Amino acid sequence: MGPEPDNTPVNNPDTGSKATLKSEWADRQRTLGNTQRAVLFKNFPDSFNQSLHAAHVQFIQRHMPAAAASLLDVGCGFGRTSLPLKAAYPALSFTGVELSEEFARVYQERIGPCFCGSVSDFTTDERFDVITIITLLMYLSEDERDREVARLGAMLKPGGRLIVIEPYFNFLTMMRRALKLRKLAPTGGEVRYFSRDELEHQLAAALPTFKRLETRLFGMPVTGLPRLHIGIAMAIPN
């Protein structure tokens, strides 16, 4: 997870907060590089991040349509999830959307074309078989979330899949807030967390014709830690 979004209105509230978020991500990329810790939990051991990463990739693969030809990775970072998918599906073409210039550059170098800017400024005539949104909605306002999810849903081909993974609102989140324990926060920052009902309802409201295929909670094996992420896979009817 990333730095805390700054919602302080400048002139245009969206542009103001995006500029802050962009520079925070540039700092984070400089400090942590193109690593799982940069885009997952910076205070967690590498083995924990690796296991969460593997579970994310497995979830996406489980919902990949059989004849998928194209994937759009929104808020792609350096391509943490696109990279292993590219190896697993060599014929699949990848497009990224990413606010941070360095992440976008790395994505483009290693994986495929990447629009460098905010998802809200991304437009295309292309239609995709799969769209992944992994830990991005947490940085958007509620209005933006509804608007962008609906807009992205319209970029899918018939039979396409939308796969969303976001921070899960759990016992750890409540405890950290109550005790102000920043060390327990994934990155030390405040970001948006979603309950299962909330995320399922928001996606259903933004995409009324889509069918929900699966909701999955992601945790760390063995540790007994509460679930950290929630994943939802949706399909647009043929």
Ligand SMILES: C[S@@+](CC[C@H](N)C(=O)[O-])C[C@H]1O[C@@H](n2cnc3c(N)ncnc32)[C@H](O)[C@@H]1O
């Ligand atoms: C927590 S990271 C996750 C990166 C990647 N999806 C992953 O799971 O490895 C969130 C990413 O979203 C990007 N981001 C934040 N707000 C964005 C926006 N409005 N439009 C596009 N990208 C954004 C950040 O720059 C960052 O790379």
